[in-house]
Amino acid sequence: MARLKILREFTQGRHKHADCVTTALSVAEACCQQEGQRLTPLRKRVLQLVWNSHAPVKAYQILDVIRHEKSGAAPPTVYRALDFLQEQGLVHKIESLNAYVGCGAPGHVGSGQLLICRDCGEVAEMDDQEVLELLAAKSRDVGFEITSPTIEIKGRCARCRSKHG
Amino acid sequence: MARLKILREFTQGRHKHADCVTTALSVAEACCQQEGQRLTPLRKRVLQLVWNSHAPVKAYQILDVIRHEKSGAAPPTVYRALDFLQEQGLVHKIESLNAYVGCGAPGHVGSGQLLICRDCGEVAEMDDQEVLELLAAKSRDVGFEITSPTIEIKGRCARCRSKHG
DNA sequence: AATGTAATGTTATAATGTAACATTCGTTCT
DNA sequence: AGAACGAATGTTACATTATAACATTACATT
Numbered sequence: 235m236a237r238l239k240i241l242r243e244f245t246q247g248r249h250k251h252a253d254c255v256t257t258a259l260s261v262a263e264a265c266c267q268q269e270g271q272r273l274t275p276l277r278k279r280v281l282q283l284v285w286n287s288h289a290p291v292k293a294y295q296i297l298d299v300i301r302h303e304k305s306g307a308a309p310p311t312v313y314r315a316l317d318f319l320q321e322q323g324l325v326h327k328i329e330s331l332n333a334y335v336g337c338g339a340p341g342h343v344g345s346g347q348l349l350i351c352r353d354c355g356e357v358a359e360m361d362d363q364e365v366l367e368l369l370a371a372k373s374r375d376v377g378f379e380i381t382s383p384t385i386e387i388k389g390r391c392a393r394c395r396s397k398h399g
Numbered sequence: 400m401a402r403l404k405i406l407r408e409f410t411q412g413r414h415k416h417a418d419c420v421t422t423a424l425s426v427a428e429a430c431c432q433q434e435g436q437r438l439t440p441l442r443k444r445v446l447q448l449v450w451n452s453h454a455p456v457k458a459y460q461i462l463d464v465i466r467h468e469k470s471g472a473a474p475p476t477v478y479r480a481l482d483f484l485q486e487q488g489l490v491h492k493i494e495s496l497n498a499y500v501g502c503g504a505p506g507h508v509g510s511g512q513l514l515i516c517r518d519c520g521e522v523a524e525m526d527d528q529e530v531l532e533l534l535a536a537k538s539r540d541v542g543f544e545i546t547s548p549t550i551e552i553k554g555r556c557a558r559c560r561s562k563h564g
Numbered sequence: 565a566a567t568g569t570a571a572t573g574t575t576a577t578a579a580t581g582t583a584a585c586a587t588t589c590g591t592t593c594t
Numbered sequence: 595a596g597a598a599c600g601a602a603t604g605t606t607a608c609a610t611t612a613t614a615a616c617a618t619t620a621c622a623t624t
Binding site (some may be wrong): 331358373 | 514516529530541553
């Protein structure tokens with residue numbers, strides 16, 4: 235089973251979450267630097283709020299926080315930051331939940347496979363070439379050329395399975 | 400490339416679309432009959448409206464039509480019908496578009512792979528066991544057990560590719 | 565400092581979806 | 595036939611998600 239990359243793992247029990255956030259932010263800094271993009275304080279703050287949870291975060295949850303920090307924050311404040319972060323591949327939108335998660339490996343826009351645990355709500359991300367290639371091959375059989383697949387898989391993570399049967 | 404089933408094809412050029420609709424409706428009749436479910440006139444009409452296009456249809460587009468036919472139609476009128484149709488596997492929701500398409504092979508809830516053409520907007524549906532099995536295997540490697548995958552693939556259909564390069 | 569673009573602020577509204585309760589319709593039982 | 599029950603629909607109100615459009619501010623370059 236080569237080529238299975240994990241971009242974002244489930245937290246198996248406790249972990250030092252501050253580290254996830256710190257890492258994500260410094261990776262983001264580096265990534266934007268490289269691309270000549272500006273990770274402004276607002277964008278950085280939104281990214282931090284997305285990373286504050288291993289479960290998907292909703293735009294209006296972020297807005298609620300930002301409102302307490304900046305008077306005059308409004309939906310576009312948050313959506314624009316999220317759009318930017320998505321373009322940079324720093325966050326993914328989970329379409330089936332209208333919510334957002336941080337991406338563990340930016341530069342890497344919208345191709346991973348998101349694993350969403352129905353019990354604990356956490357989201358992991360795989361990036362598997364075999365899956366993409368198989369999908370591409372099957373699509374080609376129908377004459378279809380893939381530009382961007384959205385793969386969101388609901389199920390149960392290892393920890394929840396071992397916990398309640 | 401065994402096991403690749405096509406549940407819903409792209410329309411390659413013209414076709415007698417009335418036939419798609421007629422077939423879908425009678426399949427639905429049979430399917431509900433079998434399951435002891437009631438395909439009421441309202442539900443049937445909504446299904447028909449979903450099938451009227453090979454492109455995804457929005458809930459409020461359906462509502463606009465229904466409003467002209469029944470005074471007092473409101474969002475729940477449509478959403479309830481759509482919920483029922485989804486439960487029966489007669490339509491799929493495309494999460495990334497907030498829109499609906501008819502399913503070519505009911506009884507078959509939420510497992511196909513939707514192919515969405517960025518140019519013409521049409522949607523086809525594959526149901527490929529290999530893809531599902533590969534995803535299941537890869538997920539298992541991470542300890543994850545799939546309950547329901549959402550696979551929505553954007554790209555270009557054969558016809559649009561041959562038409563504009 | 566002057567200019568131009570990117571980012572953010574601000575107001576308003578559009579688009580999507582659901583909660584909660586009332587009424588009607590169909591079936592079954594007597 | 596009539597009563598009684600649950601399923602389906604009607605109805606009102608509102609919650610959630612997202613964008614348009616225009617004004618202002620911040621930043622980089624000249």
